[in-house]
Amino acid sequence: MRLAKAAIAAALACAAGCFNLEHSGTPRPGEEHLFVSNYGWYLFDFIPVACGNAAEDRLLPFVMFRDDVTMEKIQRRFMGYARSVGKTDMADLSYVNDDTVLFTVPGLHYPLPIPYLLSYREIQLSGNIK
Numbered sequence: 024m025r026l027a028k029a030a031i032a033a034a035l036a037c038a039a040g041c042f043n044l045e046h047s048g049t050p051r052p053g054e055e056h057l058f059v060s061n062y063g064w065y066l067f068d069f070i071p072v073a074c075g076n077a078a079e080d081r082l083l084p085f086v087m088f089r090d091d092v093t094m095e096k097i098q099r100r101f102m103g104y105a106r107s108v109g110k111t112d113m114a115d116l117s118y119v120n121d122d123t124v125l126f127t128v129p130g131l132h133y134p135l136p137i138p139y140l141l142s143y144r145e146i147q148l149s150g151n152i153k
Contacts, residue, residue, distance in 0.1 A: 042075030042084065042091065044100055054153040055110065059101045062145035063092045068124050072141075079103065094118070097148045105152045116150035 042061045049056050063074020076084055077091040077100060097118075105111065123143040125136040 042077050042081075044104060046104070049151060051151075051153070054151050055108070056149065056151050057101060057104060058147070058149040059097050059104075060145065060147040061092050061097060062121075062143065063090070065142045065144060066140070068122075068139045068142040074144075092144045092146055094120075094146055094148075097146050101148050101150070108152075110152040112153045114151045114153065116148070118149075119145070119147040121145040121147075 043059065045058045046055050048054075061075040061077055064072045066072050071088055071090040071092075073085055073087050074089070074091045076086045077096040079100070105113065121144070124139050126138075126141040127136060
């Protein structure tokens with residue numbers, strides 16, 4: 024019984040969303056490239072099931088039944104990081120919004136799309152800060 028509970032918890036943790044904030048230098052002095060992304064899974068494309076935890080003081084890397092895959096939260100983390108390193112100028116900002124509403128049943132030899140049962144949403148924001 025314990026093994027089954029542990030397996031279910033591990034599967035949920037692997038299937039949960041993921042929040043990333045990555046930065047790197049650029050060839051231009053005093054400039055950094057910043058990339059922020061988050062994704063999650065939704066029931067009927069409306070009810071959040073699991074997504075990456077976008078909170079700054081997070082305890083767990085994912086949250087259940089809370090929608091953290093929003094542009095507002097991604098921008099807040101992007102601007103918060105820029106302010107924390109003392110950089111206020113933004114350049115070359117770009118974002119990607121990926122919504123997949125068709126769920127393909129695994130294990131079949133041909134895909135059987137089930138619209139809106141379990142959907143995937145991802146938001147990415149990247150740009151240079153100086």
